[in-house]
Amino acid sequence: MTAGDPAADLVDAGLLVPTGLPGVYGRSAAFDDVRRAVGALVGDAARAEHAEAMHFPPLVPRRQLEQLGYVRSFPHLLGTVFAFEGGERDAVRQAETAERHEDWSEFQRMTDLVLAPAACYPVYPAVAARGPLPEGGALVDTGDAYAFRREPSEEPTRLQMFHQRELVRLGEPEAVADWRDAWRGRALELLRDLGLDPRAEAASDPFFGRSGRLLGGSQLEQGLKLELVVDIPGSGPTAVASLNHHLDHFASVFGLRTSAGRATHTSCLAFGEERIAVALFRTHGLDAGGWPDAVRAALDPLQG
Ligand code: ATP
Ligand code: ZN
Numbered sequence: 001m002t003a004g005d006p007a008a009d010l011v012d013a014g015l016l017v018p019t020g021l022p023g024v025y026g027r028s029a030a031f032d033d034v035r036r037a038v039g040a041l042v043g044d045a046a047r048a049e050h051a052e053a054m055h056f057p058p059l060v061p062r063r064q065l066e067q068l069g070y071v072r073s074f075p076h077l078l079g080t081v082f083a084f085e086g087g088e089r090d091a092v093r094q095a096e097t098a099e100r101h102e103d104w105s106e107f108q109r110m111t112d113l114v115l116a117p118a119a120c121y122p123v124y125p126a127v128a129a130r131g132p133l134p135e136g137g138a139l140v141d142t143g144d145a146y147a148f149r150r151e152p153s154e155e156p157t158r159l160q161m162f163h164q165r166e167l168v169r170l171g172e173p174e175a176v177a178d179w180r181d182a183w184r185g186r187a188l189e190l191l192r193d194l195g196l197d198p199r200a201e202a203a204s205d206p207f208f209g210r211s212g213r214l215l216g217g218s219q220l221e222q223g224l225k226l227e228l229v230v231d232i233p234g235s236g237p238t239a240v241a242s243l244n245h246h247l248d249h250f251a252s253v254f255g256l257r258t259s260a261g262r263a264t265h266t267s268c269l270a271f272g273e274e275r276i277a278v279a280l281f282r283t284h285g286l287d288a289g290g291w292p293d294a295v296r297a298a299l300d301p302l303q304g
Pocket of ligand 1: 118149151157158159160162164203205206227239240241242270271272273274275276
């Protein structure tokens with residue numbers, strides 16, 4: 001790794017393909033085989049718990065993020081989709097402006113779409129729309145889902161678009177709290193099976209601004225977010241997964257209820273697939289063929 005480019009080792013090995021934009025990479029088959037195998041490992045654990053698969057595109061209705069207060073809490077991370085809706089004359093002016101690489105935003109209008117900032121966001125309204133939760137609540141596996149965050153960085157563990165695999169638990173408050181407690185240990189174990197050395201740390205989300213610092217402090221105080229942190233060679237301590245307890249935040253906005261009419265809570269467990277893949281390549285070597293047998297065995301699809 002050179003001091004200048006913190007991604008140089010991964011790029012030189014052909015694992016990441018630069019695009020010229022910070023935090024936006026193409027990925028080689030070797031990288032993506034590992035990334036997907038990590039996702040599959042989470043998927044296996046989800047299947048064992050009879051999770052329901054729900055795979056969404058990385059877009060959510062703008063209105064939903066507005067309802068959730070995301071625009072207030074994370075204005076710096078959100079990607080909003082704009083599009084052209086004008087006539088012939090504006091289309092020509094837009095093209096000419098764009099071809100001069102000048103600002104053509106005056107021809108663009110906000111759409112009803114925003115980029116999904118996390119894999120779990122589309123799940124809550126979708127489950128709520130089906131009516132009361134079944135007895136025992138629900139558990140959803142998002143599959144390997146893209147998330148967007150406007151946080152450009154040269155650091156290969158901090159991307160603008162990346163994959164999360166999330167498990168989302170919705171149900172009565174005690175059941176959701178129990179699920180979260182059980183998964184704290186299981187998630188650490190899953191990462192240890194990959195030859196990583198994770199630790200769980202209380203954390204807070206990067207809320208925006210001065211009032212955001214208060215929100216982060218209260219999140220920390222209530223122990224609502226746990227990060228699983230791994231020391232990644234060349235990148236330092238990095239959160240590769242997080243367990244997030246939302247209390248009734250999502251449930252109240254979308255009107256989630258149990259069949260008995262009780263209020264519900266939600267929690268999610270989010271694994272960052274690219275971060276875990278980078279941790280594996282940097283820990284075990286840039287050629288996955290040479291990784292310890294136990295690690296390759298844990299990442300079952302790599303065996304084939
Ligand atoms: P950080 O504190 O590093 O910004 P986070 O705690 O806000 O991350 P979460 O919202 O908890 O991240 O997202 C869950 C997981 O998604 C993280 O643990 C990480 O593995 C992954 N992730 C989050 N942001 C990024 C990013 N910009 N690039 C790559 N992976 C990310
Ligand atoms: Zn989530």
